[in-house]
Amino acid sequence: MSAPRTPEEALAFLARLNPSGIKLGLERVLEALDALGHPEQRFRVLHVAGTNGKGSTCAFAATALQAAGHRVGLYTSPHLVRINERIRVDGEDISDEEFGRAILDVLERYPSAVSEPMTYFEFGTLVALWHFARVGVDVVVLEVGLGGRLDATNAARPTVTAITPVSFDHMEYLGHTLGAIAGEKAGILKPGVPCVVSAQEPEALESIEVKARALSVPLWVEGRDFSAELQSDGSLSYRGPTWRLEGLRPSLRGPHQRQNAAVALACLEALDAHGVRVSTEAARAGVGSARWPGRLEEVGERPIVLMDGAHNPAGVAVLLASLRALYSGRPVHCVFGVVADKDRGPMMRALFPACASVQLTPLDTPRSLAPEAYLDEARALVSDVTAWPDVDAALAEARRRAGADGIVLCTGSLFLVGMVRARTRGP
Template identity: 70%
Template sequence: MAPPRTPQEALAFLAGLNPSGIKLGLERVHATLEALGHPERRYRVLHVAGTNGKGSTCAFAASALRAAGHKVGLYTSPHLERVNERFQVDGADISDEVLGCRILEVLERCPDAASASGMLTYFEFGTVVALWHFAQEAVDVAVLETGLGGRLDATNATQPLVTAITPISFDHMEYLGHTLGAIAGEKAGILKPGVPVVVSRQEPEALDAISRVAGQVGAPLLLEGRDFHVEPDPEGGFVYRGPERTLRGLSLSLRGPHQTQNAAVALAVLGQLDQRGMAVPPEAAISGLATARWPGRMEQLGERPAVLLDGAHNPGGVAVLLASLDALYPGRRIHAVFGVVADKDRAPMMRALFPRCASVHLTPLDTPRSLAPERYLAEARALCADARAYATLDEALAGARATAGAEDVLLCTGSLFLVGAARARLSRNLGALQQQP
């Protein structure tokens, strides 16, 4: 492949890397960052790992840091609609032109990153570009979400000021292990000597693994429920109680009861950053939680029926989704548009979700990893009698719309691939799914 010469060619180069390619290890990323002069050392880093909730936690923290007057880089994955979403500075996605230029700048300094012998994976290359971009933009702090793991994740080539671990669930077992302890041990690989780690409530097996790693490396551990928590405030909203401060009158922009846990972790992280010289006054923390945005997670786009997008794609995520449905849409019939990638453990997700649904509409995903709906239609019908398979997402959305009543909920879930594609379509054509009052 000839090296790209224009920003447009650079974007095509990035898109041409295999998005599903995984090569665990940090050697390639370390070598590339060294060739770039270690851009990741020019700003402070907050590093967040976990299975569920890490994106929301990053969104809360980044929003509060911006409210405190800091210039903030935010690197997350995967994206919903455009790769530009992964690279944000002060809440704005990177433009195509700037992203193309950043890719060219990295390749000019590190031609091996595009060579057959040293080529980075899609995620590795994206991570390097993000770290380079944040340095060029002179951010004060970068909030980094890990990819699938922690210990061998490309984002772990940084030296954070504070780390955090959100709830651990079963996901990516082929890479991380088949027990909660093994998965948690991989996630805990982001812990560093002397760097505090803020940890959400965990299953005992996961907490044991995280605590063991924290003790081995000498990372001070702050645990939700023991050292900090968020609870309802009798005077309205929520109150946060942590080792560094108490905050009252909190309101959360992100929906669902689980967001109080993500907010608690974010506030504890912000408190640790504040104590380490990155000022986050109480009013900034309160404002940040009230204004954070994180699309595709319990996101409602319309009424009659309510059209809901949620990126739950593992058993833990589905459990959180169901609790949110009970809290926000009690008693309403659910019509699920569902798609899944072939390498996911779909059975526990389906067993939890489908019996709660009035109808299920299976759709393929726009990825080579998609599991064809007809492959698991019989499984779906055993859990929900009104389950159907479709050839396209558009047909599945139309089928769900034809089945749902005005007071029902049309839910798109099962994969972020599905949520991103559905969000793009629904943003353009939401009126076609709505009933007139």
């Protein structure tokens, strides 16, 4: 692979790296950051791990930090439509020109990335950290890609860390028990750096607490140190170590956003106590105005097309609770696609019986599982199920069956959400 010379060639270089490649370990990233002059040390960091809810929590926190007057970098993954979505400053995606220039800068200082290509995620993380330092952000909200301990983002040195709910996902990399998975997520903990922890299953919380004690990490645990309670008028009431906020109305939909908002608010409170000033007014504004596409996102009407990136059993359970709360009594016609390495069985067994029909579709990724490979499994769970050659045919059939009053639900993978989003509303 030859070294790119223009921003356009630089973007093409990134595209040629395998988006599905996973290589856990920090050695290459640490070596590269040293060559880059340690851009990750030029701003404060909120580092967020967990299985579900990371993105929403990051969105709430980043929006509030911006409302507090900080210049804010936000690094998340995966993207839905364009990779530019992963790197944002003050809510704006990085432009193609800036992206290309940042790639060239990184390759100039670390040419080994050309001769010995890194993974897509490793290299993207380097580019993000370089860009954030170059444009002079004050604070970065950094979402873990996979796990935590060996994730490329763990090269950063945070001011505050957070762990959202831990459940079963990526077991081939993280372990086959909740305790093992939580231990990998808790790998982001740093000596003495406070960590905000959502309510967890006892096995997961115990694993996090063991790690925290070993590193003298102050833990703020949901239900013990902070909480957000639903009030009779539909608003939330937050109680933290020092903050008290009433009448909160999260901009992101679904009953699970109560927990995500609570974790974000606790993170903001911890940041404020450690030198990143955030007023309660800014925190309220962040919770009330954050956007996070592809999670219970509606487009169109008659029928409504609902996109949600649930891609593991815990995510599907949250999705089903949201469907009951927001669309009770309306028939659901599901467009479903899944990657081959996901534990599809528990997802399907929970979701498909709640659907009036299911349209199976392939995904635009080499990791896609062909619909025909699990059609018989699906037929055992719902009588009206069809395998389609592409998402356009599956979406058209689901719309036809939903008519004016049904719901077209597109779920199973964020790859699918991105495909549908590009077709229904663009980037």
